[in-house]
Amino acid sequence: VRELVLIDGNFCTCFIGVIRILKRTLTDSPSIDSLNDVSTSITKINKKSKLFLLREAPQTLYPKLFKAWKVTHLVFEKDTDAYARDRDAAVIKAAKEVGVEVIVKSGRTLWDSDELVKNNGGNPTMTITQVQTAGPKIGPVPRPIAAPKSIPDPGELELDFEQEQPDSKPDFNSGPRRHDDKSYEKISGPNGDFAVPSLEELGMQPATTKHRGGESLALKALSKIIADRKYTATFEKPKTAPTDFEPQATTLLSPHLHFGSLSIREFYWKVQDTIASYKGKASEPPVSLLGQLYFRDMYFGAQAVGGWYYAQTINNPHCRFIPFSLPAKINPDTKLITGEFQSTDSQAEEWFFRWKYGLTGFPWIDALMRQLRFEGWIHHLGRHAVACFLTRGGCFIHWERGAEVFEEWLIDHEVASNVGNWQWLSCTAFYSMYYRIYSPIAFGLKWDPEGKFVKKFVPELKNLDKKYIYEPWKAPKGDLKKAGVSFLTTDQTLDQVQRFNEGLSNPTAEDSKQYPRPIFDFPERRAFCLDAMKKAYHVNLYGNDPKVLDGSWKELFEQKEVGKPDKGKVTADDNEAAERGDGNAGGKRKRGMEKGQGTLDGMVKRSKK
DNA sequence: GTAGCAGTTGCAGTG
DNA sequence: CCACTGCAACTGCTA
Numbered sequence: 001v002r003e004l005v006l007i008d009g010n011f012c013t014c015f016i017g018v019i020r021i022l023k024r025t026l027t028d029s030p031s032i033d034s035l036n037d038v039s040t041s042i043t044k045i046n047k048k049s050k051l052f053l054l055r056e057a058p059q060t061l062y063p064k065l066f067k068a069w070k071v072t073h074l075v076f077e078k079d080t081d082a083y084a085r086d087r088d089a090a091v092i093k094a095a096k097e098v099g100v101e102v103i104v105k106s107g108r109t110l111w112d113s114d115e116l117v118k119n120n121g122g123n124p125t126m127t128i129t130q131v132q133t134a135g136p137k138i139g140p141v142p143r144p145i146a147a148p149k150s151i152p153d154p155g156e157l158e159l160d161f162e163q164e165q166p167d168s169k170p171d172f173n174s175g176p177r178r179h180d181d182k183s184y185e186k187i188s189g190p191n192g193d194f195a196v197p198s199l200e201e202l203g204m205q206p207a208t209t210k211h212r213g214g215e216s217l218a219l220k221a222l223s224k225i226i227a228d229r230k231y232t233a234t235f236e237k238p239k240t241a242p243t244d245f246e247p248q249a250t251t252l253l254s255p256h257l258h259f260g261s262l263s264i265r266e267f268y269w270k271v272q273d274t275i276a277s278y279k280g281k282a283s284e285p286p287v288s289l290l291g292q293l294y295f296r297d298m299y300f301g302a303q304a305v306g307g308w309y310y311a312q313t314i315n316n317p318h319c320r321f322i323p324f325s326l327p328a329k330i331n332p333d334t335k336l337i338t339g340e341f342q343s344t345d346s347q348a349e350e351w352f353f354r355w356k357y358g359l360t361g362f363p364w365i366d367a368l369m370r371q372l373r374f375e376g377w378i379h380h381l382g383r384h385a386v387a388c389f390l391t392r393g394g395c396f397i398h399w400e401r402g403a404e405v406f407e408e409w410l411i412d413h414e415v416a417s418n419v420g421n422w423q424w425l426s427c428t429a430f431y432s433m434y435y436r437i438y439s440p441i442a443f444g445l446k447w448d449p450e451g452k453f454v455k456k457f458v459p460e461l462k463n464l465d466k467k468y469i470y471e472p473w474k475a476p477k478g479d480l481k482k483a484g485v486s487f488l489t490t491d492q493t494l495d496q497v498q499r500f501n502e503g504l505s506n507p508t509a510e511d512s513k514q515y516p517r518p519i520f521d522f523p524e525r526r527a528f529c530l531d532a533m534k535k536a537y538h539v540n541l542y543g544n545d546p547k548v549l550d551g552s553w554k555e556l557f558e559q560k561e562v563g564k565p566d567k568g569k570v571t572a573d574d575n576e577a578a579e580r581g582d583g584n585a586g587g588k589r590k591r592g593m594e595k596g597q598g599t600l601d602g603m604v605k606r607s608k609k
Numbered sequence: 610g611t612a613g614c615a616g617t618t619g620c621a622g623t624g
Numbered sequence: 625c626c627a628c629t630g631c632a633a634c635t636g637c638t639a
Contacts, residue, residue: 236618
């Protein structure tokens with residue numbers, strides 16, 4: 001983990017932001033754009049000023065900086081991410097010790113996530129309804145505040161202390177880095193001017209994404225959206241095509257919300273005012289534009305309670321335990337995930353890496369994963385498709401593995417939304433209709449029967465007849481020959497995966513006409529997953545269950561196996577579980593436990609019948 | 610306390 | 625092209 005700290009001004013006000021350069025690879029130029037844009041904006045207000053950037057972690061930097069620059073006030077935005085809470089607590093403590101006044105403002109979400117939780121009975125917000133009830137209790141979303149008209153001069157910028165470099169491990173950027181990271185050689189940057197670093201300076205190759213960052217662009221994009229009143233007022237997420245590109249069907253403003261280059265209040269009120277003045281019938285949450293923001297607040301509210309455990313299954317009381325392949329390794333002392341996964345299933349591992357690099361042999365899935373890797377953004381429904389495919393609707397691989405890939409590549413990545421959506425799609429939290437499974441063939445076909453999206457991102461298949469574009473393995477030899485397409489062997493496919501994993505090969509495979517065969521028979525895997533999900537729902541364990549923690553969950557699943565063929569029995573169990581009334585105390589959820597196994601902690605508060 | 614309904618966006622088949 | 629159903633079936637919310 002490396003951090004860059006942004007500082008401006010040092011008299012009575014001090015504008016401070018923190019940017020994490022974390023697990024960023026091929027896609028990240030919006031972060032750099034955002035920094036440059038805010039710096040330019042500051043200079044426009046005061047020619048002597050700009051964004052002053054120091055290269056050191058805030059936990060170690062601030063205590064020294066407070067003294068060196070005689071800081072009187074520290075102002076920053078509240079951040080409820082688990083890491084950020086720890087970091088900010090350390091910084092606040094250091095500030096208090098030297099008498100620096102700390103002002104924390106909330107503005108990352110519509111409502112302060114801790115307040116939202118308070119107004120939801122102290123519980124994590126797990127449904128959109130809860131957000132829509134709890135939010136307004138806090139009050140209306142505040143109107144955005146205009147940018148300052150003046151900013152004081154920066155003053156002296158002398159640094160009378162040594163730089164402390166962060167740990168070099170773990171180094172998430174070692175893969176895509178092309179030469180040494182020069183950004184940490186000097187605390188005020190290579191030229192001593194506190195400048196924003198370039199990707200080159202960080203040792204990274206040029207970003208492949210076409211998406212750019214910065215407030216100027218964000219406001220322009222927002223104006224354009226608002227100008228289309230009908231689009232803004234009648235937006236319905238499920239009716240937007242995940243296959244649309246240039247232009248995409250949704251707003252593409254999420255990266256700006258992530259980087260802070262667009263105020264969520266600005267967005268909320270611009271949309272709200274447009275709806276208010278719209279003559280026709282406007283759409284409503286959850287499908288409307290504002291509905292999307294409510295979901296974001298929902299995930300932030302859930303994270304605000306869960307802390308570090310929100311982002312993993314183990315020790316998470318709100319995450320259903322499902323025995324997916326490739327679960328995380330756990331530190332037994334902290335019960336936190338270590339960043340590595342258990343590598344005991346070689347087939348699952350092969351499937352995982354082929355999924356990651358867009359080589360599953362299912363063109364719809366591969367196209368989406370390549371769009372993710374090179375552009376850092378995919379449509380929400382596209383994310384659904386690949387997430388369902390990796391987890392409960394295909395590979396049966398752990399959602400944490402998918403979330404890690406999204407964290408690495410998405411330019412709009414936020415822990416709360418990313419983790420929450422992976423839990424949603426894997427039916428481990430927020431959502432439970434696991435029998436609704438996306439087809440890697442039918443879903444793309446529904447939106448894009450011509451296969452334009454696939455042909456754009458899987459150019460190997462660009463000459464293939466649309467009839468086979470979602471199922472090239474079904475194409476007759478003649479059609480394949482005409483399109484110049486041939487199939488990679490498994491070994492060749494794995495070589496390709498290896499090259500991509502090392503960041504070596506030209507990612508677009510522009511000149512290749514070779515494409516993998518599908519990793520598995522989808523209908524077969526669909527049936528397998530349905531069955532496995534059903535079983536896991538009946539066993540009904542959550543991440544904080546002692547049996548999950550100590551590994552004895554395995555026995556429950558084996559016993560389940562024995563009773564499985566008798567369908568009537570399962571139904572009877574269901575009924576009994578429902579009758580039992582579910583001792584649902586203190587957030588410990590143990591619903592529908594299997595008969596004869598009801599000895600787990602906290603579950604046996606049977607309501608008297 | 611409970612029954613019935615609805616749920617951000619499934620799919621395949623029918624009319 | 626749309627609306628509806630059956631598939632086999634989960635859970636929060638509301639009345």
